[in-house]
Amino acid sequence: MPTNQFLEYASVIKTLEVAPHTFLTEFSSPKISAAVKPGQFVMLSFPGSLDPLLPRAFSVCEVKGDGVVLFYVAVGKGTRLLSKLRNGEEVILNGPLGRGFPELARGEKVWLAVGGSGAAVLPIVITSAIDSGAFPEAFYGARTMKQLMHFDNIQIEFATDDGSAGFHGTVVELLKLKMKKDRPDKIFACGPSPMLASVQREFGEKVRTYISVETPMACGMGLCQGCPVRKKDGTGYYLACKDGPVFDTNEIEVATGAI
Amino acid sequence: MKTHLKIGIGKLELKNPLMTASGTSGYGDELGNYFDVAALGAVVSKSLTLKPKIGNEPPRVTEVACGMLNSIGLANIGVERFISEKLPKLRKSGATIIANIAAKRAEDYLSLAEMLSDEEDVQGLEINLSCPNVKEGGIEFGSDPKMLGTITRLVRNVFPKTLLVKLTPNVTRISELARAAEGEGADAVTVANTYVGMAIDIYKRAPKIHTVTGGLSGPAIKPLTMAKVYEVTKSVDIPIVASGGIFTWQDVIEYLIAGASAVELGTVLFAKPNVPEELLSGIESYVSSSKLEHISDLIGSLNTGVEKVSAH
Ligand SMILES: Cc1cc2nc3c(=O)[nH]c(=O)nc-3n(C[C@H](O)[C@H](O)[C@H](O)COP(=O)(O)OP(=O)(O)OC[C@H]3O[C@@H](n4cnc5c(N)ncnc54)[C@H](O)[C@@H]3O)c2cc1C
Ligand SMILES: Cc1cc2nc3c(=O)[nH]c(=O)nc-3n(C[C@H](O)[C@H](O)[C@H](O)COP(=O)(O)O)c2cc1C
Ligand code: FES
Numbered sequence: 412m413p414t415n416q417f418l419e420y421a422s423v424i425k426t427l428e429v430a431p432h433t434f435l436t437e438f439s440s441p442k443i444s445a446a447v448k449p450g451q452f453v454m455l456s457f458p459g460s461l462d463p464l465l466p467r468a469f470s471v472c473e474v475k476g477d478g479v480v481l482f483y484v485a486v487g488k489g490t491r492l493l494s495k496l497r498n499g500e501e502v503i504l505n506g507p508l509g510r511g512f513p514e515l516a517r518g519e520k521v522w523l524a525v526g527g528s529g530a531a532v533l534p535i536v537i538t539s540a541i542d543s544g545a546f547p548e549a550f551y552g553a554r555t556m557k558q559l560m561h562f563d564n565i566q567i568e569f570a571t572d573d574g575s576a577g578f579h580g581t582v583v584e585l586l587k588l589k590m591k592k593d594r595p596d597k598i599f600a601c602g603p604s605p606m607l608a609s610v611q612r613e614f615g616e617k618v619r620t621y622i623s624v625e626t627p628m629a630c631g632m633g634l635c636q637g638c639p640v641r642k643k644d645g646t647g648y649y650l651a652c653k654d655g656p657v658f659d660t661n662e663i664e665v666a667t668g669a670i
Numbered sequence: 671m672k673t674h675l676k677i678g679i680g681k682l683e684l685k686n687p688l689m690t691a692s693g694t695s696g697y698g699d700e701l702g703n704y705f706d707v708a709a710l711g712a713v714v715s716k717s718l719t720l721k722p723k724i725g726n727e728p729p730r731v732t733e734v735a736c737g738m739l740n741s742i743g744l745a746n747i748g749v750e751r752f753i754s755e756k757l758p759k760l761r762k763s764g765a766t767i768i769a770n771i772a773a774k775r776a777e778d779y780l781s782l783a784e785m786l787s788d789e790e791d792v793q794g795l796e797i798n799l800s801c802p803n804v805k806e807g808g809i810e811f812g813s814d815p816k817m818l819g820t821i822t823r824l825v826r827n828v829f830p831k832t833l834l835v836k837l838t839p840n841v842t843r844i845s846e847l848a849r850a851a852e853g854e855g856a857d858a859v860t861v862a863n864t865y866v867g868m869a870i871d872i873y874k875r876a877p878k879i880h881t882v883t884g885g886l887s888g889p890a891i892k893p894l895t896m897a898k899v900y901e902v903t904k905s906v907d908i909p910i911v912a913s914g915g916i917f918t919w920q921d922v923i924e925y926l927i928a929g930a931s932a933v934e935l936g937t938v939l940f941a942k943p944n945v946p947e948e949l950l951s952g953i954e955s956y957v958s959s960s961k962l963e964h965i966s967d968l969i970g971s972l973n974t975g976v977e978k979v980s981a982h
Contacts, residue, residue, distance in 0.1 A: 416703045416704070418704055418942070418943065418944055454941075456941040456942070461736045461888075461889045461917065462735050462736050463733065464733060464736060464737065464738065464888055464889070464937070464941070465733050465738060465937075465940055465941060466940060466941045503941065503942065505941075505943070626728060626729070627728070627729050627730075627731055627732060628731070629731040629733075629738060629740070629937075629940050630694075630939070630940040630943075631940075632700050632703075632943065633696050633700045634694055634695055634696045634700055634701070634939060634940065634943070635693070635694060635731065635740070635742070635940060636693070636716070636725060636730070636742045636745040636746075637730045637731035637740060637742065638728075638730075638731075639725060639727075639728050639730060639745070640728075646724075647724035647725075648724055648725065648728075648745070666728065
């Protein structure tokens with residue numbers, strides 16, 4: 412059997428509430444932690460549960476030894492349940508899944524822009540960029556300071572809509588300002604659809620830009636055809652789970668009718 | 671191989687009663703990442719159409735209590751690419767392959783059946799009749815016994831291998847459909863496809879899937895489909911393949927007792943793609959601990975004799 416995808420019963424090591432309704436949960440997951448690349452995701456389900464029924468998609472936030480850390484916002488049934496699991500309780504993790512961000516070459520300059528639950532990819536992208544000798548810079552936007560969080564040992568420039576922390580404005584406006592003086596080799600972005608659409612519009616033609624999209628998913632592994640992302644050339648759809656979730660902005664049309 | 675789990679469906683002898691359901695297992699290749707697909711009774715392909723189909727606009731899936739709604743719009747790579755790209759991979763995996771076909775015109779069903787009948791690796795066909803018939807004012811082929819009979823006959827004439835007709839549950843009497851399929855030479859009927867369902871986002875006052883209504887699957891539909899299987903057992907003699915909400919090995923046994931000869935696993939694969947392994951071992955222990963000689967002893971073994979109920 413060909414395989415670098417695994418189904419693991421993973422137990423909770425610990426959960427931290429890092430901002431309102433926002434959590435970091437670390438799982439023991441030896442196989443997935445060894446295989447995952449930045450921007451790839453896992454499908455998480457609750458053993459024996461019929462409601463929630465389907466697995467939920469989460470980007471891997473960080474690898475810690477034999478463990479993976481997920482960063483999530485409790486928005487519904489599944490994420491609330493997840494945040495309440497006790498240490499030692501098990502979930503089923505399926506992964507690593509999908510195509511992550513492209514590998515970076517030594518010396519390449521990359522800007523990473525994140526917002527909302529998209530901040531999940533920040534640690535893994537920055538750490539691996541540094542490991543490969545690239546020069547990453549991280550930009551993180553939110554409505555207000557309370558929603559932002561810091562990650563250990565990672566330097567981040569913040570942007571808030573209300574000016575309560577960092578740059579006063581959106582993360583895209585912050586990047587536009589930086590672009591007046593400087594230019595990266597690549598831009599990576601992960602966040603809500605309106606943010607991705609504006610990243611695509613502002614930078615897609617100027618810099619090689621990659622965005623990680625979110626669509627509803629039932630399986631995460633190409634079984635159901637449930638996760639279409641419109642191709643830019645109008646010839647149909649990619650599957651977010653297999654062809655993405657990371658796409659070159661020239662490949663796709665970002666749906667702005669956000670969920 | 672465990673001979674006491676073998677099941678005959680038409681000319682096919684399945685290793686065991688577990689099959690995958692169309693549209694929930696891709697073309698069988700992804701599942702190979704998680705378990706040996708040759709261990710299944712059969713793998714059923716996504717519905718194949720004559721030309722590739724890009725499918726419906728998103729959102730295509732949403733979760734509801736103990737189930738999900740889907741409206742994929744039969745997105746598939748088309749029969750030609752299935753034959754040239756997917757069949758060779760499936761052959762290598764050693765799987766028993768059943769191709770599922772769908773069309774909007776009767777003559778397209780015929781062409782599909784002819785093309786697939788020439789393929790040695792395709793051991794069976796399952797006809798999906800859930801498309802609207804463009805020539806008959808858009809009524810679903812599968813909801814009218816006459817149209818269903820016509821398609822079954824056309825396909826039967828050119829496809830000598832095992833032929834399954836997949837029935838829709840969205841009718842008053844599913845047994846009439848089953849009888850029409852049997853009458854035109856189907857080897858088995860699959861009971862059943864998904865139920866028409868709907869869910870609304872109350873904040874946007876918008877449907878949760880693009881096509882407004884979609885197909886309901888998952889544990890929510892199991893009791894409904896159980897009753898359909900039971901209804902069909904009473905009207906036809908050909909084997910029944912049950913499809914609807916199977917999540918545990920107990921669900922499989924329940925369907926066999928109701929009268930099914932085999933089952934298809936659908937939505938369950940999304941959370942646990944390797945679930946067939948777990949179900950097989952559960953079924954085996956049940957069969958051996960119940961001292962059954964063969965799993966087929968269970969089929970239709972429902973005891974409906976009304977027990978004396980003591981008056982309170
Ligand atoms: C590839 C990918 C990676 C993701 N990574 C992360 C992550 O790292 N951290 C994180 O917090 N979230 C992430 N998400 C979103 C996450 O999957 C959803 O928030 C989660 O499924 C919600 O489940 P729930 O049961 O809590 O909510 P539900 O009760 O199912 O839904 C609550 C709300 O969330 C919306 N929703 C449901 N599923 C999705 C979805 N897949 N995408 C967007 N909105 C959805 C619903 O429309 C509803 O408004 C990711 C999604 C994808 C597709
Ligand atoms: C996402 C999805 C796609 C499906 N696509 C097809 C299809 O292409 N052809 C078909 O005959 N049935 C299709 N079905 C129906 C399933 O094969 C199955 O009959 C149904 O889901 C009930 O079983 P379940 O509750 O175990 O999922 C699909 C179901 C789902 C959930
Ligand atoms: S989520 Fe099932 S194919 Fe992408």
